Amino acid sequence: MAGKKGAGVLELAVLGLLHESPMHGYELRKRLNTLLGMFRAFSYGSLYPCLKLLLAKGLIVEDRPEEPNVPLALQSRRSKIVYKLTAEGKERLQQLLTEAGPASWEDEGFGVHFAFFSHTRADVRLRILEGRRSRLEERLERLRAALARTRERVDSYTLELQNHGLESVEREVRWLNELIGRERAEQELQANKTSNTTQDMPRETGR
Amino acid sequence: MAGKKGAGVLELAVLGLLHESPMHGYELRKRLNTLLGMFRAFSYGSLYPCLKLLLAKGLIVEDRPEEPNVPLALQSRRSKIVYKLTAEGKERLQQLLTEAGPASWEDEGFGVHFAFFSHTRADVRLRILEGRRSRLEERLERLRAALARTRERVDSYTLELQNHGLESVEREVRWLNELIGRERAEQELQANKTSNTTQDMPRETGR
DNA sequence: GTTAGCATGTAAGGAGTTACATGATTTT
């Protein structure tokens, strides 16, 4: 059973996708797995229970399209069920997107949070990117230390593995650096635009 | 509880590390997490139950160093417990390292299998590397297809994410290509060396 | 002599998968 209480990645992903447009479960799963394909692939066994939970929490509603020209008595028992966000669902989504914490920069969560960055406040985006970067930099240090120790005992495959790992992380850090640079530049641009008015803190893409 | 029956990554990792040298749990966990740091980090809550299981299966034995000069009555209740492989443990390890299948080229398993490649037969190494590569190439195609679709609906962050993912996978494929090339070259070298004798199939680092 | 790090363990639970079971719709 998925997500008895805790969020997990799924809740956010589902809310985020349903915010873009209503969908039924099957379609949702495909969109999910193309969106996050490089990280994880969810199965129906986790998706449907999650939808059930969100339904129970009132964050989504189901829309069973009733064909009005059918005898009513036995409308097709199994038809597409289109889910869409409720007002509370939108609020919950916004809340999840505003929380910049470990959940948003750890491996599992980062991808999903990033995927919905266009619905995220600019300052939160920056905090998440920086959080992710410092997380990776910690890993970098441990990795470099491990590599130094491995180089002594010569196991060429372990070395190769750790080296490749190190380079991957370094590459992601460079990527983050570029993104952070862009975000900051944009923020300053926004700040200059609004500096003549009352605003001081830049803001954008509000709910 | 970890690993009631199935292997999981842990079993292989523990057996592999204990093969290199006997160790106690605490140390094992640290070595584990520096070895596989970029993939996963195990906690004691999974390590100790796993050791217990391996013990029950007779794959490892514990070596409680008894200090012989202590009154016997109450030897220190809690001391280091050094684990080491039994003959069956070594056999099991060799068996796990010889199986080239999904478990050895999926994300979770590949790192661990690769880390112990120096104890793996050359032909198995090649099969695993090629399996991994074709797995990634599938992913590549799906990713490219997803990207093409994403480029139409313009969400710059989703695009950025998928693009970065794509490049990461492409990079890993290039890495694998190089490794495979090296393996093949080495195999041919071995083949030439033994072509004058009876051998035809190259082999090395046997049990 | 008390904090910090080494060392071993367990119980409860979370997050997901697999395998199964069923039915509707489209394609061949």
Add this chain to the structure above:
DNA sequence: AAAATCATGTAACTCCTTACATGCTAAC
């Protein structure tokens, strides 16, 4: 009309984490 794919769902299970509980050993 058979096969493929779309579509929904559940039960059992796996693997791992968190939080707790305990005790030893070195350093300050």
